[in-house]
Amino acid sequence: MTDTAPLTRPQLRRQLRKARRALSAAQQRDAARGLYRQLAQHPLFRHARHIALYLPNDGEIDPKWLIREAHRRGKHVYLPILHAWPRTHMVFQRFEAGESLRRNRFGIAEPVVNRKRQRPIWALDLILLPLVGFDEDGGRLGMGGGFYDRSLAYRSRRTTWNKPLLLGLAHECQKVERLQQASWDVPLAGTVTDSAWYLAAAEASQGPT
Numbered sequence: 001m002t003d004t005a006p007l008t009r010p011q012l013r014r015q016l017r018k019a020r021r022a023l024s025a026a027q028q029r030d031a032a033r034g035l036y037r038q039l040a041q042h043p044l045f046r047h048a049r050h051i052a053l054y055l056p057n058d059g060e061i062d063p064k065w066l067i068r069e070a071h072r073r074g075k076h077v078y079l080p081i082l083h084a085w086p087r088t089h090m091v092f093q094r095f096e097a098g099e100s101l102r103r104n105r106f107g108i109a110e111p112v113v114n115r116k117r118q119r120p121i122w123a124l125d126l127i128l129l130p131l132v133g134f135d136e137d138g139g140r141l142g143m144g145g146g147f148y149d150r151s152l153a154y155r156s157r158r159t160t161w162n163k164p165l166l167l168g169l170a171h172e173c174q175k176v177e178r179l180q181q182a183s184w185d186v187p188l189a190g191t192v193t194d195s196a197w198y199l200a201a202a203e204a205s206q207g208p209t
Contacts, residue, residue: 016133019173020059031171034194036065048126052078052092057108060130061169071097078119081110090147093118121151124164131168138187138200139179140168152186165189
């Protein structure tokens with residue numbers, strides 16, 4: 001998908017969500033395995049101790065194999081949780097295999113709130129985050145709620161501390177030629193699909209191995 005410049009962000013968002021939802025169950029399973037192969041042995045994943053991921057929704061590429069691999073290696077895995085109030089606030093809470101989940105107001109599974117298991121976002125090493133659309137320059141189009149952008153807004157005020165590293169996870173059909181970024185959009189170090197890496201930032205200059 002390339003010639004998307006005439007579309008508005010809402011139009012593009014609808015188009016790309018439709019494309020990923022159109023993937024069959026078999027295609028989704030193959031994509032999850034491909035994503036695992038792309039990332040599991042990469043230094044950016046291997047060296048990270050505190051990793052945030054997500055549980056898939058709305059056709060998002062599934063990182064379940066990476067979650068299992070992180071747990072197998074003794075890494076700390078975190079999932080996003082939406083606060084009841086303020087409703088625009090998101091935190092990251094440690095998640096263990098087999099832990100009970102609940103549905104948030106968007107119908108997305110998340111852990112039951114336990115403040116003692118939460119970790120500040122700036123203390124994470126790596127966030128593997130979902131997206132609706134991406135380009136090769138670190139641009140990310142999200143679902144429109146702005147939860148990640150608000151949680152990561154502090155990065156624009158820091159010049160020497162830029163943790164965590166941000167990598168988007170996506171299907172190839174979510175790639176666009178160029179995204180128009182708003183002032184509040186937080187750029188990614190790159191995006192990983194089931195078949196390729198699209199690196200955009202110096203901190204991810206190691207590239208895939």
